[in-house]
């Protein structure tokens with residue numbers, strides 16, 4: 001099919017024999033796929049609903065600081081992402097650091113950043129800690145994640161760690177990552193989380209470190225966008241797609257503003273509910289599989305403070321009644337000089353996509369979250385806040401529910417030329433950019449054979 005887009009593509013005449021691919025979604029997945037397909041000599045158009053690329057990894061302005069809308073770290077062992085950053089000339093720009101972890105329990109902050117501190121942690125006794133260690137080692141050594149996918153995560157952790165360690169250690173951690181959705185989640189979730197954290201040791205590195213490119217994802221995305229343009233990728237921003245459907249000899253994409261674009265192939269990278277809404281002509285089974293993916297949403301506040309907090313990158317919350325599921329202090333991981341000496345803190349609350357908390361105004365979220373932050377850090381008051389912004393995303397992370405890998409949506413659909421590749425296809429991993437990049441790399445290898 002010849003490209004029927006309204007504007008000519010850069011280099012279109014020279015490349016007229018190559019197939020034309022449309023990619024819906026300009027997050028890290030869509031961008032990586034666009035880069036690889038353009039390197040294969042395909043003509044590529046990247047279509048993004050938002051005015052900027054990056055999706056969940058995009059950046060925003062917070063007072064005088066531009067930083068990620070959601071907190072992001074890169075691990076030393078994130079090899080797929082680091083290879084991509086290296087190609088963009090940014091791997092050398094990562095600043096690495098060892099971080100500290102805190103726990104808020106019994107109205108106090110405790111450091112649990114090493115084994116000694118964990119042993120001293122008053123909430124767990126030595127038997128609990130020994131069983132915790134055995135649980136982590138067991139998960140780090142196992143390879144049979146399919147079996148773990150059949151067991152609820154709480155059952156598996158209680159079996160290995162005991163009830164007390166589950167309630168005092170694992171449950172707050174599960175809640176901090178999954179909210180109440182932990183009850184629907186399989187043990188494969190904790191397995192993949194531990195596998196990710198142990199990847200550095202397995203690959204021979206002595207320890208894991210956390211890092212971030214100087215300038216954050218704003219810098220990564222700007223450099224990546226330039227690279228895509230240099231490769232001739234056409235980028236349509238502020239262009240929400242309303243329909244993707246079969247057309248004679250290919251696939252047609254209708255934008256909300258009425259424009260229609262024709263492609264030989266279209267890859268939809270948006271989350272499963274958005275893909276289900278847009279894609280026409282799918283079979284009932286394909287629609288059922290898309291609808292069957294349960295998502296976790298997030299309300300996440302970015303708070304710029306006059307000064308950094310106590311230096312814990314993650315603080316897990318054991319005490320009940322706090323309005324958020326963890327405290328993430330980015331200025332404990334990234335040097336505060338990048339924030340003009342200020343503190344940057346994220347307050348995430350993971351919840352179900354239909355939770356009424358999504359409807360709360362920014363002012364209400366600020367009131368409730370600041371009350372919570374003052375419980376953890378009594379010296380912090382409203383006068384310390386330089387900027388406060390709230391991000392809301394209803395479909396962030398597909399939940400690894402029981403038997404998840406047997407119910408995946410198809411990657412190549414029954415509509416000729418229509419492909420779905422999104423975070424729902426991460427089966428034995430957690431949601432992170434390294435997995436996202438790997439997903440794009442695998443899809444690109446597969447698409448190499450499609451002319």
Ligand SMILES: Cc1cc2nc3c(=O)[nH]c(=O)nc-3n(C[C@H](O)[C@H](O)[C@H](O)COP(=O)(O)OP(=O)(O)OC[C@H]3O[C@@H](n4cnc5c(N)ncnc54)[C@H](O)[C@@H]3O)c2cc1C
Nearest residue numbers: 025027028029049055056057070072073240241270432433
């Ligand atoms: C709170 C939080 C913390 C995180 N922390 C980390 C971390 O520390 N380390 C790490 O590696 N990863 C982290 N991640 C995960 C990381 O952000 C994701 O793995 C990655 O950004 C997913 O990219 P994606 O392209 O698959 O999806 P998305 O970023 O969701 O991109 C999908 C894109 O599709 C677009 N779209 C949707 N519908 C349409 C439509 N109809 N038309 C056109 N465009 C459409 C969206 O606007 C979006 O830009 C975190 C995520 C969150 C939310």
